[in-house]
Amino acid sequence: MNRHIYDRVYLIGVDGAGNFFKNAETPNIDRIFADGAYNHNVLTAYPTISAQCWGSMLHGVSPQAHRFTNGLVGTFPVPENHPYASVFKLARKAFPSAVLASISNWNPINTGIIEQGFDIVFGTGEDDEVCQKVCEVIAENDPKLLFVQLDSVDGAGHRYGYGTKDYLDAITHADALIGKIYDTAKKCGRLDNTLFLVTADHGGSPDGHHGGNTQAELIVSFFASGASVRRGEFGYMEIRDTASVIAFALGIEQPENWSARIPDGLFSDGVSFERPSEVSPDGSRRFTGRENKPTPDGKVLSKYIDTDTMRCYFPFDGDTTDKSGKCKTQTVGKLYFTEGFYSSAATLDDSFIKCEKINMGKNSFTFCCWLKLHETKKDEKWLIFSNNADGCGRGVSFYVLGEMLVTDICLGEQTIHYENSLPANYAGNLFHFICSYCRNDDELCYYYDFTLETDWYSEILIPKELELDGGSVRIGNCSPVTVDDLMLFDHKLSDTEIDNLERYYTEK
Numbered sequence: 001m002n003r004h005i006y007d008r009v010y011l012i013g014v015d016g017a018g019n020f021f022k023n024a025e026t027p028n029i030d031r032i033f034a035d036g037a038y039n040h041n042v043l044t045a046y047p048t049i050s051a052q053c054w055g056s057m058l059h060g061v062s063p064q065a066h067r068f069t070n071g072l073v074g075t076f077p078v079p080e081n082h083p084y085a086s087v088f089k090l091a092r093k094a095f096p097s098a099v100l101a102s103i104s105n106w107n108p109i110n111t112g113i114i115e116q117g118f119d120i121v122f123g124t125g126e127d128d129e130v131c132q133k134v135c136e137v138i139a140e141n142d143p144k145l146l147f148v149q150l151d152s153v154d155g156a157g158h159r160y161g162y163g164t165k166d167y168l169d170a171i172t173h174a175d176a177l178i179g180k181i182y183d184t185a186k187k188c189g190r191l192d193n194t195l196f197l198v199t200a201d202h203g204g205s206p207d208g209h210h211g212g213n214t215q216a217e218l219i220v221s222f223f224a225s226g227a228s229v230r231r232g233e234f235g236y237m238e239i240r241d242t243a244s245v246i247a248f249a250l251g252i253e254q255p256e257n258w259s260a261r262i263p264d265g266l267f268s269d270g271v272s273f274e275r276p277s278e279v280s281p282d283g284s285r286r287f288t289g290r291e292n293k294p295t296p297d298g299k300v301l302s303k304y305i306d307t308d309t310m311r312c313y314f315p316f317d318g319d320t321t322d323k324s325g326k327c328k329t330q331t332v333g334k335l336y337f338t339e340g341f342y343s344s345a346a347t348l349d350d351s352f353i354k355c356e357k358i359n360m361g362k363n364s365f366t367f368c369c370w371l372k373l374h375e376t377k378k379d380e381k382w383l384i385f386s387n388n389a390d391g392c393g394r395g396v397s398f399y400v401l402g403e404m405l406v407t408d409i410c411l412g413e414q415t416i417h418y419e420n421s422l423p424a425n426y427a428g429n430l431f432h433f434i435c436s437y438c439r440n441d442d443e444l445c446y447y448y449d450f451t452l453e454t455d456w457y458s459e460i461l462i463p464k465e466l467e468l469d470g471g472s473v474r475i476g477n478c479s480p481v482t483v484d485d486l487m488l489f490d491h492k493l494s495d496t497e498i499d500n501l502e503r504y505y506t507e508k
């Protein structure tokens with residue numbers, strides 16, 4: 001059978017729209033795709049966060065392969081040699097002189113998800129400006145591959161709740177912009193042999209969140225219109241398959257390391273193939289879903305350190321139980337389990353874990369954990385030890401301020417503030433953090449990956465007064481963070497103990 005190849009592919013992504021299109025008034029989508037294909041049950045990437053989902057859509061792999069996070073893409077440009085080529089890089093290789101354009105309200109897509117250096121036309125602005133720029137690019141440059149991202153629907157979801165009246169009105173406004181883009185393309189004669197696609201990166205919950213694994217967050221709609229598109233509902237699809245659809249439509253072979261496929265029933269000439277399994281960047285290792293390496297056989301923490309001196313211990317291996325058995329925990333909001341050092345780790349966004357009544361007296365203390373920082377809403381605290389169950393007032397808290405990792409020891413009106421640069425390459429990586437405080441010497445130390453980073457001697461001596469009995473620990477508090485193996489000790493860990501802890505993680 002002759003394979004149909006398109007002259008152009010337009011992909012419009014509506015951030016945060018999930019599959020709520022079907023609940024909103026969308027006269028333009030209705031007319032554009034009246035003879036097209038749709039699927040309101042497309043599974044997006046997990047976690048259901050923008051960078052992860054757009055990354056999967058454009059790079060044809062899951063987040064555990066592409067590694068994009070909101071924090072990363074907002075900070076670092078994507079090098080030309082990102083191990084999993086995006087559809088843009090692929091199109092550039094196949095069509096050296098074609099116009100390729102990405103007009104995106106959320107600019108990190110242009111800088112942090114699409115590889116730099118391939119002569120892509122980039123543009124950004126508020127949704128109405130995006131629409132205006134897209135219409136200009138279509139009229140003047142006739143792009144072969146055009147990606148558009150609209151953001152205001154997600155904004156409305158966060159503000160009013162996903163699925164609410166105000167949110168659905170925002171989808172209707174996005175629909176009007178999509179209609180304008182479509183009509184401009186039609187007027188300029190750009191719709192002949194064009195594959196026109198509309199989808200979303202993720203949905204969201206009624207209380208205004210996304211990142212988790214509810215249906216409302218995970219399921220999105222996908223619409224397609226084009227000469228070889230079958231009419232009606234098509235088969236199983238994941239958001240990364242968008243990349244396959246684009247490559248197929250442009251007549252390009254998809255890269256071997258994509259784990260994307262053409263959904264069944266979308267194209268009349270669609271070739272059916274199994275989803276390729278995901279491979280690590282060098283091709284050496286096949287990822288195995290979200291199962292992570294378990295603690296090696298025979299590795300028992302108590303063989304390395306005195307676990308009796310722990311005041312709490314959270315391995316976060318699928319639950320939030322305190323394995324020291326000393327405190328009860330309560331989770332507020334949603335957390336999810338992602339790849340940890342040993343087995344899984346807890347990833348928190350607008351959620352937190354509360355552990356009540358930890359008795360520390362006026363002892364020295366040590367906090368240890370593996371940490372991965374995501375998009376950091378600056379100066380929001382993500383780890384708080386307080387002698388007040390509300391997680392404020394007197395106590396110790398950790399957070400990121402700019403590029404600094406900060407510890408505040410707060411005694412009501414007075415706060416002692418310690419800060420040190422984050423470790424190099426912290427972004428997107430787990431690193432081990434220890435903060436220890438010795439009452440006798442008024443010495444506070446930071447260790448990164450078990451190496452002493454810095455120590456301070458307080459001149460104010462206030463911490464001597466800090467009574468931590470009956471306190472609570474709050475892990476996560478608005479700022480997205482992944483935490484694994486969190487331990488709290490009632491003394492300052494000695495150098496030997498820290499060496500032993502390192503051996504627990506590194507020794508074969």
Ligand SMILES: [Zn+2]
Nearest residue numbers: 015016050201
């Ligand atoms: Zn998003």
